[in-house]
Amino acid sequence: MAEPKKEEMGDTLDALAEEGATLEAEIEALRAERDEMRDRFMRALADAENIRKRGERDRREAEQYGGSKLARDMLPVFDNMKRALESISEEQIAANKALIDGIELTMRELLNVFAKHGIEPVVPEVGDAFDPQKHEAMFEAPVPGTKAGDIIQVMTEGFMLHDRLLRPAQVGVSSTPAR
Known part of the structure; x- marks a missing residue:
C-alpha cells in the first residue's frame, strides 16, 4: 500500500478540524x-x-x-326601618303592639342576615374621634366642650x-379650635 502523501494528510486533518469546529458550533447552538x-x-x-393563585x-x-352591590342596596331598607322604629310614640306602641313587634322582629332578622353574610354596622358614638376610614363628615360646627375632630352627631x-367599608357612617364633627 502506498503511504498517503503529506498533503493529503494535511487536508484530512484540516477537514477533521473543520468538522470538529462545526460540530462544536452545533453543540453550542x-x-x-x-x-x-x-x-x-x-x-x-x-x-x-401565578394564574392559579390569582x-x-x-x-x-x-x-x-x-354580594356587596345587593348589600349596599339593602342599607336604605335598614335606614328606613330604623327611622320608623325611632319615630313610634308610646301611644302608638300601646295601640299597635303586634304591628310594632313585627317591625322589630323584621329589623332583628335583617341584622341577623347582615351578620351571617359578614356585614357589620359601624356605630360611632357622640364624643368619639372622627376616623376618615370609617366616617363621612357631613358638617362641621363649633361646639363648646369638645375638641376639633370629635363626633358631635351621628x-x-x-x-x-x-x-x-360598605358605607361610611355619616357624622357631624366639631370644629372647635384647640385651647
Whole structure:
C-alpha cells in the first residue's frame, strides 16, 4: 500500500478540524436552544402558578364581596326601618303592639342576615374621634366642650363588609379650635 502523501494528510486533518469546529458550533447552538427552552418552560410554569393563585384569590373575593352591590342596596331598607322604629310614640306602641313587634322582629332578622353574610354596622358614638376610614363628615360646627375632630352627631350608621367599608357612617364633627 502506498503511504498517503503529506498533503493529503494535511487536508484530512484540516477537514477533521473543520468538522470538529462545526460540530462544536452545533453543540453550542443546541445548548443555547436548550437553555432558552428551559427558561421559557420555567417562565410558563411561573405564569401558570401565578394564574392559579390569582384565580384562587379572585374566587375568594367573589365569595366574600360578590354580594356587596345587593348589600349596599339593602342599607336604605335598614335606614328606613330604623327611622320608623325611632319615630313610634308610646301611644302608638300601646295601640299597635303586634304591628310594632313585627317591625322589630323584621329589623332583628335583617341584622341577623347582615351578620351571617359578614356585614357589620359601624356605630360611632357622640364624643368619639372622627376616623376618615370609617366616617363621612357631613358638617362641621363649633361646639363648646369638645375638641376639633370629635363626633358631635351621628346621622346614619355605616357598615363594613368583612374588612371593607360598605358605607361610611355619616357624622357631624366639631370644629372647635384647640385651647
